[in-house]
Amino acid sequence: MTQKRATPTIKRRRVGGQLRRWRGSMKSGDAAKLMGWDTTRLSRIERGTYRISGDEVRSLCAKLGVDDPAGVEEVAKAAEEPIGGGWWAAYAGRIGQNYLDFIELEAEAQTIYIQHPVIVPGLLQSPGYVREILTRAPTAAAEHAEMLVSIRMARQAVLSKATKLHALVPESALHAQFESGPAVMRDQIRKLLDASEMPNVELQLIPLTAHPTYGANGGVTILSYRHPWANVASIDSSFGGSHTDDAEQVTFLDGEFSAIASIALSVDKSRDLLNEYLEGLHK
Incomplete structure (x- = not known):
């Protein structure tokens, strides 16, 4: 044949x-x-x-x-399995292949470790925050940006499954100010608080006082899968990120994630601080 x-x-x-x-x-x-x-x-x-x-x-x-x-x-x-399965297949040719690959990798993961040094990670972004981040980018074309908003919101469906998420969120991201007004961040903080109550989500804030070396190398996502698939690490970029299943590289990035998690606030303290921001008590 x-x-x-x-x-x-x-x-x-x-x-x-x-x-x-x-x-x-x-x-x-x-x-x-x-x-x-x-x-x-x-x-x-x-x-x-x-x-x-x-x-x-x-x-x-x-x-x-x-x-x-x-x-x-x-x-x-x-x-x-046939080629072209999954909701993301509809976006083939409309977004970069690296991003398309990442969406599929993310959708099939059992656990997701995600850390970003500047913004709230995508899986935890509120609709208003997503729109501010994507539609106001310097190179954003309106129609394409709206498509990316739809994709990012669709990706969040993984949290309604058994997928476990451990997210490290920079406290500095809570200080963002948008032309649309403070309601954007209020909704975003509520989204983080709601996520922190989910049994499959572990959310830690990286405090403003953390040494800048933690997370200085950019946003990283580490994905693990059922046996026998190798774990994958993805490093953010404007082109959809680069992904590797090289065991040595994944282990190194996993170690970096663990180091950042070790200096982040505990889950309970992170939730308390989010409530302070929501109530306007934190200055």
Whole structure:
């Protein structure tokens, strides 16, 4: 059967990446011969540019000696999923591929660690705050900005699932002033307070007194998944961020997140301070 070249979606790349990890130290040529393939075909499968069927995943893993039935079945199932699933597929070609990939990665995560040094993280933004952030950007075109507002609000659906969120929010973000008036920040603080009461959300404020080295490297999101998928780290940028599942890099960024969390206010103290801001008691 002719193997069709596939668009290298993030799902295909993750399937290929997991197969590459299972291949381990075995040479690609040797692994390809186990399936009667040439090395180019296996290479393209591992990069996500060739489709692989669920049965081929099971067969390859059996020949590689992978002793992980549940993990193999998870990857085989993912390999069979059609391209273009999920609500975000409607935005393909209208937003950057990196951002599209991130939305899919975020939607499928079991836990999300997120930290931003300047603004309230996107998953916790109120509608008014989102609109202020996105529509007043120097390069924002009205129609495109409104589309981005819709996308950001749709992303927040992950919090209504079992997804666990640990968010580090800079206290300095609560001092933002908008032309629309103080109601924007009042609604945003209420949103943060409501989120802090959710059983799957852990929210900590990074105090104004924190040393500026904490979080100085920009916004980071760390995503973890059910077995056997590798964790992913995403670093914010104007182009939708850059994502990596390199274990060493993810571990490093996870360590940075933990260091920031260690100097942030506790969940209870963060909630108390948010209430002070809402009541206008904090000056």
